[in-house]
Amino acid sequence: MLVEAHDLWFRYGKEWTLAELELSVESSATLGIVGESGSGKSTLVRLLCGLITGASGTARYDGRDITEWLRRDAKQFRRHNQIVFQNPASSLDPRMRIRTSLTEPVKALERRVPTLQEIEQWLALVGLGSDVLARYPHQLSGGQLQRIAIARALSVNPTVLYADEPTSALDVSVQAQVLNLLMNLRQRLGLTLVMVSHDLAIVGRMSEQMIVMKSGRIVESGPTLNVMHNPQSDYTRTLIEAAQAVSLPTTGVYENRLANTRSGHATS
Numbered sequence: 001m002l003v004e005a006h007d008l009w010f011r012y013g014k015e016w017t018l019a020e021l022e023l024s025v026e027s028s029a030t031l032g033i034v035g036e037s038g039s040g041k042s043t044l045v046r047l048l049c050g051l052i053t054g055a056s057g058t059a060r061y062d063g064r065d066i067t068e069w070l071r072r073d074a075k076q077f078r079r080h081n082q083i084v085f086q087n088p089a090s091s092l093d094p095r096m097r098i099r100t101s102l103t104e105p106v107k108a109l110e111r112r113v114p115t116l117q118e119i120e121q122w123l124a125l126v127g128l129g130s131d132v133l134a135r136y137p138h139q140l141s142g143g144q145l146q147r148i149a150i151a152r153a154l155s156v157n158p159t160v161l162y163a164d165e166p167t168s169a170l171d172v173s174v175q176a177q178v179l180n181l182l183m184n185l186r187q188r189l190g191l192t193l194v195m196v197s198h199d200l201a202i203v204g205r206m207s208e209q210m211i212v213m214k215s216g217r218i219v220e221s222g223p224t225l226n227v228m229h230n231p232q233s234d235y236t237r238t239l240i241e242a243a244q245a246v247s248l249p250t251t252g253v254y255e256n257r258l259a260n261t262r263s264g265h266a267t268s
């Protein structure tokens, strides 16, 4: 397994924010993490990508304890594990031109200055041209900024990309574009994608495996199709009903698998 957690507990203060977590993510797989606000989704991905420390139990990346990785070779760990946040405007420095922001991870983690050609390749990956390089964040749209945040994360050629509510701060009209971009990049680059969303329809569309969190615990986990069609917990059933009341997913992994199931093909 590429990413694993066993009996993982974490607290910011006296109360446990995460308890008894078990998860495993295979290389090149897609894991969706769903749950209501405050259930601990962001805390979990921040722990797994090494942005916060101090958990009890086991959290491993590529077979080695994450705290151990951070102590021995934090730069290498961060090159392998990148994250994209909900609000691209706050993850990019407003005083820096896009070109400078884009070069930061490579400068910090690889100790070199990337060439213009490399920077243009990163932009091309996310469907942007070099015209954005001289601009400041406030001169770009939310969708463009999130593409830049994704390009920046990909600049160090990560193995795992964590995406924490990557479209929640965007206009509905660009949300699907950014989700499609992530799916496309994941396939092209063979990325392992761990995506947090409070939106079950998005997780259903994007991920092969999913976990459902409530009050810092995993209440359900498994292949997305199984969880969506045969939920074992009342909480998951409530989430599914709520999602169905708003909208049903219409394209993507989930529907393809559904179609395969209906036509009798395996869906593992």
Ligand SMILES: Nc1ncnc2c1ncn2[C@@H]1O[C@H](COP(=O)(O)OP(=O)(O)OP(=O)(O)O)[C@@H](O)[C@H]1O
Residues within 6 Å of the ligand: 012, 013, 017, 035, 036, 037, 038, 039, 040, 041, 042, 043, 044, 198
């Ligand atoms: N830096 C922090 N210090 C103290 N408590 C925190 C901190 N960050 C989060 N919490 C608390 O931990 C709990 C879990 O928060 P977390 O952000 O991980 O949940 P979430 O499921 O991602 O929620 P949301 O979807 O609203 O982002 C919440 O009760 C939150 O208030």
